[in-house]
Amino acid sequence: MPTLSSTSPSHHRTTHLRGLVEVAAASVLWGTGGLAVQLIREQDRLSPVTISAWRMAIAAAVLLGALLALRRGGELLELARARPRQLVVVGVGTAAYQGFYFVSVTQVGVAVSTVVSLGLAPVLLTVAESVRHRRAPARGRLTVLVAALAGLLLVSVAGHESATGPAPVAGVLLAVASGTTYALTTAAGGSISRTTSPLALTSGMTLVGAAVLLPCLALVDGPRVTTGPAALAWLAYLGVLTMALAYVLLYSGLRVVAPSTAVTASLVEPVTAAVVAAVVLGESLGPAAVVGILLVLGAVAGLGRPAAAAGPVLPDPDPDRG
Template sequence: MSPVSHTRGLVEVAVASVLWGTGGLAVQLVRAAEPMSPVTISAWRMALAAAVLLVALVLLRRGGELVDLARMQPARLLAVGVGTAAYQGFYFVSVTQVGVAVSTVVSLGLAPVLLTVAEAVRHRRLPATGRLVVLAAALVGLLLVSIAGHASSTGPDPVAGVLLAVASGTTYALTTVAGGSISRTSSPLALTTGMTLVGAAVLLPCLALVDGPRTTGDPAALAWLAYLGVLTMALAYVLLYSGLRVVAPSTAVTASLVEPVTAAVVAAVVLQEALGPAAVIGILLVLGAVAGLGRPSAAAGPVLPELRPTGT
């Protein structure tokens, strides 16, 4: 695979992470207009994404790709959809129990470590020094950004919160591997459509178990829900799965640490939240680490040959 393909895939994952990083502000704006629970917002986000993607498949006359994917890899598709819904749910509940800072550091930081170790075991060799430097810089940056942004956050049950964050990070890592495997032989559009359909089927029944309003007629809330579904879910995951065709899962989850960096920058620009020296250093470390991933020799995983998915 050419370095150009690797860089393109890395950029796609990074752009997806930037979109995810704007999601926190969008959720706040939804809740300011309508006090929905995070689970309710997640369910509608997933359902709206599925609806938009289904329309796109029909308009592009590519519905057969989804049918083929569901017929040929039903178990993996179910695993990716359920896993995506699960790791988001674990994270949201973890935040309520231990706070944003610890939840973010544990859930997002654990995934690249797990996948880097798994790849080292599978290939029976230690990661290259460049990969370890990139990973260490990214994790230190994540820690600085998260703690600086939420220094006073806490929760009623830290032990349960940490365990849920571990579950979130582990599920995120496994789901990324499964999604990357499917994306190598299926189109990102079909995979994202199938994943969001499964995720919506998992999350929508949960609305019966949560407090607060389950629907809204507020124009502002509807607009931000549409933003969450179309951009932070549908488009972002199409980009992620496209990127996973040419970068390893551990590279992708390391690059996804751009998400909390984006959230910190958005909060500083839109909400006028001050960025202290620690946060600025953390942002620079994460961005430097992601830039380092652009060199295949320093990527946090093997460089993958580019394959053409069926149906494209």
């Protein structure tokens, strides 16, 4: 006799909430990355591109080690054989949108780069999903999206009021490229995650990303390696937690939440960065930032209601997974 446990509305709601928590947890880890980069650059003046390359390479090494230890290397080989182009797209896209963002920050400042790149992705994916399903987003979804974007704007501007850049037009264009690439990469990763394990997908993505970024070290100024124990420890933190673990969580969440829901939930990242800066570095949180944080957190909490999620609620492709 068939059971209803894997198809009932309550089961869908439970898996949706689990996926949302996984994406939010990934975003919290990403939000601590800025502090780690700052602490590394206090030890050695490594460029953001150099840090990104080693972060990706460390993540790839750790994930490959995990696959081999678990005797699951065959999953990565099967993924590479079955969907090579999609895997390359996700790996190159992940490296690209991070690179676009870092360069955008140098040209137009953190506030504008963050608002444009992170704010554009949920809008693009919400519109794309509405076109694909031939219906306008529900009022609850639009409310969640508007609240999240308003909160992002307040947090970013309040936290970086004095940030400027030498080439604002180029910086905005790079931020648009970052947000667009982020949206496309998240959608592609969500598609692959439905048919493969998050561990195998993240391993393949970081291998491709490392292959793209490591050759770029020949083009950057400044040191390409560091020997400082503190800097090495923070690099390990970036690779293991903010890349390897965070993306496993993201791709696990994308199995049961729509890409537009995931990128909306990922706005927890700048909120985390602001809170970490206040707690660790003693930076003050003004009233605007506090309101922005509450708006983002309220919006992400609203995503927990399937009717207000920024995209369709997806069934779990593997309800028996642990």
